[in-house]
Amino acid sequence: xxxxxxxxxxxxxxxxxxxxxxxxxxxxxxxxxxxxxxxxxxxxxxxxxxxxxxxxxxxxxxxxxxxxxxxxxxxxxxxxxxxxxxxxxxxxxxxxxxxxxxxxxxxxxxxxxxxxxxxxxxxxxxxxxxxxxxxxxxxxxxxxxxxxxxxxxxxxxxxxxxxxxxxxxxxxxxxxxxxxxxxxxxxxxxxxxxxxxxxxxxxxxxxxxxxxxxxxxxxxxxxxxxxxxxxxxxxxxxxxxxxxxxxxxxxxxxxxxxxxxxxxxxxxxxxxxxxxxxxxxxxxxxxxxxxxxxxxxxxxxxxxxxxxxxxxxxxxxxxxxxxxxxxxxxxxxxxxxxxxxxxxxxxxxxxxxxxxxxxxxxxxxxxxxxxx
Numbered sequence: 001x002x003x004x005x006x007x008x009x010x011x012x013x014x015x016x017x018x019x020x021x022x023x024x025x026x027x028x029x030x031x032x033x034x035x036x037x038x039x040x041x042x043x044x045x046x047x048x049x050x051x052x053x054x055x056x057x058x059x060x061x062x063x064x065x066x067x068x069x070x071x072x073x074x075x076x077x078x079x080x081x082x083x084x085x086x087x088x089x090x091x092x093x094x095x096x097x098x099x100x101x102x103x104x105x106x107x108x109x110x111x112x113x114x115x116x117x118x119x120x121x122x123x124x125x126x127x128x129x130x131x132x133x134x135x136x137x138x139x140x141x142x143x144x145x146x147x148x149x150x151x152x153x154x155x156x157x158x159x160x161x162x163x164x165x166x167x168x169x170x171x172x173x174x175x176x177x178x179x180x181x182x183x184x185x186x187x188x189x190x191x192x193x194x195x196x197x198x199x200x201x202x203x204x205x206x207x208x209x210x211x212x213x214x215x216x217x218x219x220x221x222x223x224x225x226x227x228x229x230x231x232x233x234x235x236x237x238x239x240x241x242x243x244x245x246x247x248x249x250x251x252x253x254x255x256x257x258x259x260x261x262x263x264x265x266x267x268x269x270x271x272x273x274x275x276x277x278x279x280x281x282x283x284x285x286x287x288x289x290x291x292x293x294x295x296x297x298x299x300x301x302x303x304x305x306x307x308x309x310x311x312x313x314x315x316x317x318x319x320x321x322x323x324x325x326x327x328x329x330x331x332x333x334x335x336x337x338x339x340x341x342x343x344x345x346x347x348x349x350x351x352x353x354x355x356x357x358x359x360x361x362x363x364x365x366x367x368x369x370x371x372x
Contacts, residue, residue, distance in 0.1 A: 024041055027041065027047060027102065027119040027120070028040070028043070028118055029041070029044070029118075030116055031115045031117065032113060033113045033114070033115075035059045035061060038056075040052050040055055047094075047121055048093070048094045048095060049094050050095050054095075061073060063093050064093070065091035065093065067091075067190070071090065076115065079115055080108050082110065083108070085106065086105075086107070087103070087106075088103075089102065089103050089122070090102060096271070098225075098269045098270060099268055100123045101123045101125075102119040103122045104118070105118050127273060128275075130162050130164060131163070131276060133162040134158070134159050134163050134279065134280075135279065135283070137161075141158055142286065142287070142290045148290065151290070152170050153184055153186055156170060156184060156185075157188075159283070160186060160188060163264070163276065165264040165265060166187060166188040166190060166265065166266060166267060167185070167187045167188070167196075167197075167265040168187075168264045168265075169182060169200055169212075169262070170184040170185075170261075171260055171261040172259065173216065173260060177204075178206060179204040180212045182201050182202070182203065183260070193244065195238055196235065196238045196239060196241075199238045200235065203234070210235070211232075211249045212249060212261040215249040215250060215258075216261055219253065220281065221248065221249065221250040221251070221280055221281045221284070223248045223272045223273075224247040225269055225271055225272060226245045227239040227247050228245060233247075243267050244265045244267060245268055246265065246267075246270025247263060247264065248264055248270075248276070248280065249261055249262065250263075250281055250283065250284040251284050252287050253285055253288040254288040254292045254295075262284070
């Protein structure tokens with residue numbers, strides 16, 4: 001019988017390890033202190049779309065999202081300096097340009113100058129967290145804001161921050177011109193695209209044209225994985241030069257009509273997220289209900305103000321009126337005598353017409369009561 005350390009047993013152990021790596025649903029890897037992967041199991045290719053050879057031939061930091069590279073480098077340095085096993089998250093680029101969120105567990109082996117690590121794709125979990133956060137943020141803002149105009153920039157920031165998209169635009173419908181006009185633009189501190197914002201601020205869209213026009217015409221959310229490749233995106237040259245790729249938009253529906261469109265942009269290529277589309281569609285209805293309620297409240301306040309103004313302007317006659325017993329003129333509060341008609345017109349809402357009473361008619365026309 002072969003000993004446990006015999007070459008035969010070692011060969012069997014290696015075969016079992018390779019089989020385990022091949023069937024594991026997690027991403028397994030061995031990375032060298034030089035910043036390159038040394039071993040990857042097939043799940044890497046299935047998750048990111050690159051071949052194993054492509055991943056092995058470039059530094060692993062080159063696949064990490066630019067916003068996460070410094071933190072990932074620091075964590076690797078802490079591991080190689082003799083740190084304990086570490087858990088962290090970062091984003092890895094897929095071959096199609098999109099990114100996946102990975103949750104890592106890693107430990108260093110100083111004698112071998114390598115890091116052993118497992119990673120799990122938590123992209124969907126992150127998306128669910130952000131969708132819930134966006135719903136909560138919008139509901140809170142709408143409950144705390146007194147006017148729609150004040151709410152718009154806060155809504156753009158709340159949605160953009162929670163779903164992780166860096167630029168938001170609010171469009172309003174101009175019924176007279178049958179066009180969408182830009183009402184507000186928000187961008188996160190990490191997104192500086194003045195050229196794209198400048199063009200967006202002065203552009204208008206008829207129904208069906210561009211992302212806002214599409215959303216307006218169809219009355220439904222729309223998604224663009226990469227604006228640079230979309231045939232119905234007039235701002236494509238400016239999006240390309242600004243490094244904006246993913247985009248989605250959704251309608252604000254008030255009283256059964258689209259009254260506005262909200263769109264967001266990302267620096268990354270973003271594959272269609274149906275759950276996010278459904279969620280933002282519901283947000284559009286929620287924002288529209290808020291707008292309808294605020295309009296009803298504003299109309300009610302306007303009517304109340306108009307009624308108060310009307311009541312304050314109503315002129316009434318009251319108190320003692322000094323009237324001349326001979327000419328019947330009325331003396332005003334300044335001591336001037338006014339014709340009866342002039343005084344009534346100045347102190348009431350009455351309109352005067354002239355006629356003859358029966359007594360005066362008889363005096364002026366003695367034959368008034370004679371039957372012809």
